[in-house]
Amino acid sequence: xxxxxxxxxxxxxxxxxxxxxxxxxxxxxxxxxxxxxxxxxxxxxxxxxxxxxxxxxxxxxxxxxxxxxxxxxxxxxxxxxxxxxxxxxxxxxxxxxxxxxxxxxxxxxxxxxxxxxxxxxxxxxxxxxxxxxxxxxxxxxxxxxxxxxxxxxxxxxxxxxxxxxxxxxxxxxxxxxxxxxxxxxxxxxxxxxxxxxxxxxxxxxxxxxxxxxxxxxxxxxxxxxxxxxxxxxxxxxxxxxxxx
Numbered sequence: 001x002x003x004x005x006x007x008x009x010x011x012x013x014x015x016x017x018x019x020x021x022x023x024x025x026x027x028x029x030x031x032x033x034x035x036x037x038x039x040x041x042x043x044x045x046x047x048x049x050x051x052x053x054x055x056x057x058x059x060x061x062x063x064x065x066x067x068x069x070x071x072x073x074x075x076x077x078x079x080x081x082x083x084x085x086x087x088x089x090x091x092x093x094x095x096x097x098x099x100x101x102x103x104x105x106x107x108x109x110x111x112x113x114x115x116x117x118x119x120x121x122x123x124x125x126x127x128x129x130x131x132x133x134x135x136x137x138x139x140x141x142x143x144x145x146x147x148x149x150x151x152x153x154x155x156x157x158x159x160x161x162x163x164x165x166x167x168x169x170x171x172x173x174x175x176x177x178x179x180x181x182x183x184x185x186x187x188x189x190x191x192x193x194x195x196x197x198x199x200x201x202x203x204x205x206x207x208x209x210x211x212x213x214x215x216x217x218x219x220x221x222x223x224x225x226x227x228x229x230x231x232x233x234x235x236x237x238x239x240x241x242x243x244x
Contacts, residue, residue, distance in 0.1 A: 030054055068115050071107040078104065114191050114203070118176055121184060123191075124148070124165055124207065126215050127199040128222075135219055139165055140187050141172050141204075143180015154216070158209035165204060198222075 026033045031050025038044035039051070047057035067074045078101045085094040106112065125138040129151050137149040148164060174180075191201055199222075200215040 027054075067104065068107050068112065069117060071104050075101055075104050114188070118143075118184075120205065121187075122169060122204040123187065124161075124202045124204060124212075124215075125187070125190075125199055126152075126202070126219050128219065129153075133220060135216060137161060137165075139168050140184075141169050142174050143176045143183050144172070144174060145183055145187070152216070156216070158212040161212060162207065162209065165207075169204065 026036065026048035030047050031053075033048035035046040035049040035051070036044070039046040039049075045052040045057060045060065047054050052060075078097055082094050082097040082101060085091075085097060107115070119142075121140070123140040125140060125145075127136045127138065129135045131151075133154045135152040136147065137152055139146045139148040146168065148168060149161065152161070187201070190198060200219050202211065202215055
């Protein structure tokens with residue numbers, strides 16, 4: 001996965017809500033490039049053909065990323081604009097702003113609820129252990145996947161697991177690398193899957209003792225997925241852990 005392919009992931013996911021340039025290769029030709037269809041559709045300000053400067057475009061990307069990570073401020077601002085337009089009897093404008101507010105509100109829901117700054121992408125992954133009613137716990141932090149607890153049984157103490165995870169996060173000092181970004185794509189694949197049928201993933205900032213105990217119970221209820229000798233999510237996580 002090269003840089004542009006990786007960067008285009010959130011761009012494609014948010015297309016329609018934020019005015020991103022869809023064809024990254026066109027940016028290197030700015031301002032002498034040719035605009036694509038997204039300019040005509042009103043979904044891109046077209047820095048490639050010089051319609052806006054690259055500095056303006058960078059500022060727009062920064063604003064867009066802030067909105068995707070935390071849309072609350074943008075929702076409040078555009079809700080105020082909508083109410084102002086309605087108060088001035090500009091109902092068509094108010095309806096357009098209302099539609100935009102509804103699009104912004106989708107951030108924070110579905111797969112977008114996991115969008116955050118990279119230093120906040122910290123998860124625990126709880127996977128089936130080697131025996132019934134056991135589990136393995138992996139810590140995902142800074143683009144690394146570390147096996148935190150080899151075998152967890154049903155008598156485990158959630159507070160101890162949380163303490164071990166928080167201590168490991170505090171000790172983690174490795175900067176994000178391109179390989180680390182690729183590992184995050186593996187985790188995201190499982191986070192965004194329609195059904196959590198291969199383990200449980202919990203965002204560390206939202207975890208508590210009850211939630212951790214529930215995650216262990218939910219894991220035991222999952223249907224066992226047949227794995228070959230060298231395939232399966234646990235082996236996948238372990239192999240990445242070894243390669244770090």
